[in-house]
Amino acid sequence: MLLENLAYPEVEDYLKEKDIILIPIGSVEQHSPYGLMGTDFIAAESIARSVGDSMGILVAPTLAYGVSPHHMAFKGTITLNPSTLIEVISDIVRSLITHEFKRIIFINGHGGNINTLKTTFQRLKAEKLPGYIDVISWYDSSAVRQICQDIFGDGEGRHATPGEVSITKYLRPSEFAAKASDEATLNKPKYYWPLSSVEMKTVFPDGRMESAPWLATEEFGGRIAAVAVAGLEKKLTEIMNLELVNASAG
Numbered sequence: 001m002l003l004e005n006l007a008y009p010e011v012e013d014y015l016k017e018k019d020i021i022l023i024p025i026g027s028v029e030q031h032s033p034y035g036l037m038g039t040d041f042i043a044a045e046s047i048a049r050s051v052g053d054s055m056g057i058l059v060a061p062t063l064a065y066g067v068s069p070h071h072m073a074f075k076g077t078i079t080l081n082p083s084t085l086i087e088v089i090s091d092i093v094r095s096l097i098t099h100e101f102k103r104i105i106f107i108n109g110h111g112g113n114i115n116t117l118k119t120t121f122q123r124l125k126a127e128k129l130p131g132y133i134d135v136i137s138w139y140d141s142s143a144v145r146q147i148c149q150d151i152f153g154d155g156e157g158r159h160a161t162p163g164e165v166s167i168t169k170y171l172r173p174s175e176f177a178a179k180a181s182d183e184a185t186l187n188k189p190k191y192y193w194p195l196s197s198v199e200m201k202t203v204f205p206d207g208r209m210e211s212a213p214w215l216a217t218e219e220f221g222g223r224i225a226a227v228a229v230a231g232l233e234k235k236l237t238e239i240m241n242l243e244l245v246n247a248s249a250g
């Protein structure tokens with residue numbers, strides 16, 4: 001169920017039944033020579049839309065861009081400042097609250113967005129905005145971590161992971177014909193966080209962070225996405241059953 005395909009009377013009808021909406025968010029950032037620049041938003045969008053279809057939940061258009069300054073030494077990365085993202089997220093949430101959506105859930109594909117999203121939610125609640133606002137990263141569940149560990153072991157790593165690359169291979173197999181595929185060295189350097197873009201490229205010269213994306217396959221991607229979707233269905237069921245505070249009463 002995509003918001004972009006509805007007319008406003010259909011949104012009105014939806015709001016008579018449900019008050020939840022999902023917003024996929026990702027990043028446009030390098031994912032090593034093995035992965036797509038759009039990996040994070042492509043994966044988040046696909047998983048959010050699958051859950052939206054299976055649960056009859058509305059999914060808003062994807063916010064492709066995110067906070068990726070540490071990847072800016074690699075060509076093609078497009079980053080938002082955290083302050084920009086705070087304003088964009090705030091405007092999106094305020095718009096949806098105005099229309100009486102009450103559960104606004106960002107389905108996230110990029111770890112670098114999380115601090116900014118949570119800061120934004122705190123700021124919005126400080127404005128006494130009603131409703132439940134949250135971010136769920138599709139990869140951040142014990143079941144997803146377990147299947148990636150079972151398949152890729154130590155090669156899953158932290159960025160340009162074979163897990164996320166597998167999902168994009170599953171979704172867009174034809175885009176991988178010209179990507180790197182050879183096995184390389186699996187490096188596990190010591191480092192601190194955050195890194196500047198220059199530090200990032202010095203520590204991780206080909207853009208991978210402790211990962212072995214050459215292990216990615218379409219088949220693994222289908223399996224990992226299914227586990228992520230099942231986990232999200234469970235979490236969203238809990239969120240839909242959550243009793244919200246009715247602050248206007250009394």
Ligand SMILES: [Zn+2]
Binds near residue numbers: 031
């Ligand atoms: Zn990623």
